[in-house]
Structures are given as structure tokens and as C-alpha cells.
Amino acid sequence: MTIDTAARLRLRPLRHADLAEAQALSASFGWPHRLDDWAFMLNLGRGWAAEHDGAVLGTVMAWGFGRDSAALGLVCVAREHQGRGIGRRLLEKSVSELQGRQLVLHATEEGLRLYESLGFVATGTIRQHQGAAFQPVLTPLRPGERVRPTGRSDPAVLAALDRQAIGMDRRPLVTALLEAGTGVVLDQDGTATGFAILRRFGIGQVIGPVVARDEAGARALIGHFLAAHPGQFIRIDVPEDTGLSPWLQGLGLADAGGGIRMVRGTGLDRPRNFALASQAFG
Secondary structure, eight states, X not given: OOHHHHHHOEEEEOOGGGHHHHHHHHHTTTOOOOHHHHHXXXXXXXXXXXXXXXXXXXXXXXXXXXXXXXXXXXXXXXXGGTTSSXXXXXXXXXXXXXXXXXXXEEEOTTTHHHHHHTTOEEEXXXXXXXXXXXXXXXXXXXXXXXXXXXXTTHHHHHHHHHHHHHSSOOHHHHHHHHHHSEEEEEEETTEEEEEEEEEEETTEEEEEEEEOSSHHHHHHHHHHHHHHSTTSOEEEEEEGGGSHHHHHHHHTOEEEEEEEEEEESSSOOOTTEEEOSOTTTO
């Protein structure tokens, strides 16, 4: 980037009018996000665009969860403009706005050094599984357990379970995901002990979040959706340490690569979140 170009680069809020450009930018990296997916995410958070001569060269989004936590995602810079500090400027802008909050993001290997320089620390690995030629499975339930559809009184309960699982207050996100998709509850003798949500995303559907007491509960929730959608393209992003990755591969949901969970601050790692809402939302 020349001195003149750098001087004319400006950071400004990302607007809905920018989303066609933003979606084209993400598609250039092979990301599956549709225009509707970008709009859904912007409706729930705040974004910044790096603009030069009227063109969007880069983006970042942030979602505040409660007063103490936030997630960063959709960090992308046009390939021909990478290595010129645009990504750093976008991230510094978002991080400065979120001072005092604990932050989480999911990084590629290419972005690792930049995030580390901004104080993020790698805490785990995410495995992305996807496919349409999977083997549907029904996981046996324990006595007193059942998987049922979400009801009118469930959103507050599920948001509380989500907060216990990941340590962030994501009530608006959980509510929006339930409205956009289909939720099921793992019920133990009338008490909700876990839940999962399936929604339209990219070229198919995504399962997540999945919150459960243990791996058996997570398998029951995931298995419910797989059994109900044979032959349909399904994606699910699971923390590697949940132990679900080999099981998903055995069902025919191929490992499509990974991401690196990174945290800035403390207190955002909990063991009961078995699948992500998305790598952006966490």
C-alpha cells in the first residue's frame, strides 16, 4: 500500500449496504456465508469496514455478550491488500471498543501471529465436520431422558444453560438462533439438561450450539438432527477436546479442517459446550 493509499484508507462502521461486497470478499476465501448469514450476524453485533476509494477492502465484526465478554469474527482482508496492516487496524479498532471485556475468536494458522501480538492466547482447537452422505444415528437415551422440541417457556432456560456452558451471557443470540432455526431440548424427568439448534447456513444447515452435561447427551442431541435430515448437507464445529470428532467422522461427516480458539482475558473456557453456534459467535 502506498503512502497515498494508506492516507485514503478509512475505517468506518460496517453497514447493511456493504454486505454484498463483504459477502463477495468472504466468498473469495471459500467461506460459505450467504448474504443472509452476513445480515443475521450484523443484526446481532457491530462491524467495521476498511474502505478505500469507495471499495470495502476488509471487515471485522464483534458481538458483546453481557457486560464482560465478547466475540470477534469475520476478519477478512482482500488478498491483494494483505500484509499492509489493514487487518491489524481493524482488529485494534474492535479491541479498543471492547476494552475491559474478555474476548474470544477462532483463528486460522495464517492469522495466529497477528492475534498473538494483540494479546490473544491459543486455548484449543476446533474441528469442522460436514457432509451430506452421512449415516443417520439414533443414540440411546438414559432412563427418564427424552429429546423434545423447544417450547414457549424454554428460551430463558436454554440461555441460562448456554451461559453455564461457555461463561458468556448470550441471551439475545440464543433467542435469535431459536427464531431462525429449530431447537430441541434434552429433557431429564421434566428438567432441561441440554439443547441443540439447527439452522440454515451457507450451502446447507449447521448444528450448533450444542450444550449438554456430557458426551452422551451431546451425541443424543446431534443424533436427533442427523436422523431427521438424511442426505442433507450438515455442518458442525466441535471443540477437539469434546471427543466428538472421531464419532462424527465415523458417521460420514468429514473433517473439513480446523480453527484455533483464542482468548484475550480469562474465564472463557468451559467444558460443556459441545458445538459452536459458529466460529464467529463462538
